[in-house]
Amino acid sequence: MKTHFIAIGGSAMHNLAIALKDKGYQVTGSDDAIFEPSKSRLEKKGILPEEMGWFPEKITSDIDAVILGMHAHQDNPELAKAKELGLKIYSYPEFLYEQSKNKTRVVIAGSHGKTTITSMILHVLNFHQKDVDFMVGAQLEGFDCMVKLTKDNDFMVLEGDEYLSSPIDLRSKFLLYQPNIALMSGIAWDHINVFKTFDDYIEQFRKFVESITPGGILVYNEEDAEVVKVVEAAENYFRKIPYKTPEYEIMNGKVHLKTEMGDVPLSVFGAHNLLNLEGARHICHTLGIMDEDFYEAIMSFKGASKRLEKVEREDKGILYKDFAHAPSKVKAVVKAFCEQFKNEKKYGFLELHTYSSLNPVFLEQYDHAMDGLDEAIVFYSEDALKIKRMEPISPDLINEKFKKENLKVFTNAKELHAYWNTLDKTQGVYMMMSSGNFGGLDLTK
Missing domain, CATH: 3.90.190.20 (Mur ligase, C-terminal domain)
Known part of the structure; x- marks a missing residue:
């Protein structure tokens, strides 16, 4: 399959480009500026553009998919050429859905905590050598690329962002994933430049809950009043699993989780991180990870990049x-x-x-x-x-x-x-x- 990225240098976009290259796809791309670490990582894979700028001549009729990044503008010359040729143009989340539509999709959403929760889930699965496809927005220890796409894996874990999908698709990214299993960590007004009122912002989460596949699962933070309102107002059919901050204490500067299996020492701290951990535990349980195995793995989780x-x-x-x-x-x-x-x-x-x-x-x-x-x-x-x-x-x-x-x-x-x-x-x-x-x-x- 031949793919072309318009704005390949973004933190999310370059990871997807690398994942497709690793999958055996033919990958090209353009951007007007690419910074580290994207630049070195694309160069290592042989897919760094030779020069910066937009080049309509790169857009040819044999391209199977054009993937449009949020950094590009509506009047981008490569986008115009792709439209002229009638090529299939995907946003980043739309393409991820195409890659995962035959898999069980696990989507982690929320104004805060989604990167950490997704990272915790992947850490636990990786610890126990459970192979899944994934997309997460932060660099994790033990992972070379933060997007993984395979033909054979049954599950895909996705960090679900409420920001816009692309310059020509103004839907929230997480509305394109249609989760089988979802988590909602919290709702607090963000992206005011896009969502002008708090209700506009909350509406994205209402739609997200509506997008859960019939008979799916929603794990949600019962301590967040806005989340509870959205969940209780939902009319579609899915299983609801609430979670809350677990018991813990700080001993000698280290957080210890209180569990039925005894105290579990952690490498992270903060009540919000323990709340995130509890959400991750419930998701891992739906994926077949027992609590004992979850706690064994989570002890070595040191956090996602730039999160405490x-x-x-x-x-x-x-x-x-x-x-x-x-x-x-x-x-x-x-x-x-x-x-x-x-x-x-x-x-x-x-x-x-x-x-x-x-x-x-x-x-x-x-x-x-x-x-x-x-x-x-x-x-x-x-x-x-x-x-x-x-x-x-x-x-x-x-x-x-x-x-x-x-x-x-x-x-x-x-x-x-x-x-x-x-x-x-x-x-x-x-x-x-x-x-x-x-x-x-x-x-x-």
Whole structure:
């Protein structure tokens, strides 16, 4: 099969391209910019475009599938050529469904926790040498590529994202998967640039539940009121399995899960991660993994990339980084961090980086998000606001919305870096929360 990727360099797209190459497909692609690690990984597989840009001449009538990335625009010249030739154009999720429509599809959805839950499931299955197809949005230890597609596997585990499918398909990605088994971890307004109201956002999850195949299974977080409302309002037929935070305690700085089989020591921490773990346990149970085997495997799970990930520093200081940027994620991470390090001085850095987080209307959601930290720092780039063509935000507004006493606000990367350099990282503990990189800050030094 001959496939062509428009915007091959994306974190999700390049993994799919590599998976198809490994499956034996003929793969080509284009992009206007490709960064690491996508660039090196595509080059290693021999599918890195020779030059950057869009080339309509690459689109030929013998291509079986054109896969369109979200990074491309509606007026993309390669897309125009594909339409002119009448080629089949897929969005990323649409193509994944085509690859898995004869398999049992397990889809993990939710505003927060979906990457971690998917990662936990794959870790457990991999530990017990249970082979499945999969797609997950973060790099995992022990996995070379975060998309796997085979002819023979019976199951496919998919991280279900509510964001848009492609520039020409404005449905939420997870609506295309039609799960046989699904999980919903939580609902908290996100992607405000796309979903203008909270009800618009919730509607995507209502539709997701409707898309579960008849007689399927939904594992859901019964501690989330919005999730419960959506589940209880559903009229289609499926089995409902609720889950909640399991009992645990922290002993000598390590989290121990309380189970019928005794205490299970974990390598992760935070009540939200234990809630994620409980959801993963239920999903694994539907896939034939008994609890004893689940606990045996989960003890060695160290977390997904950039999810409460410990950074190894030259000075041995204690520092973690997390992808947290949406308010619900920030609150959960800060709560976990403060619980884990009760007796240490706690520094928390948050970069407002996404369209949603930089929207003055959305800032209301961050109230008290950084409570519990001894030192709280918020950074956003005035230059980034200009690039995104957004209105300026004053530091006073940040202080007003966060409602955190003595909050430090930086709008210039150089000033942030200068402050960072005044801190002795061997004193206290540090949590860095961002989907960006704090203006190029090196967290290892």
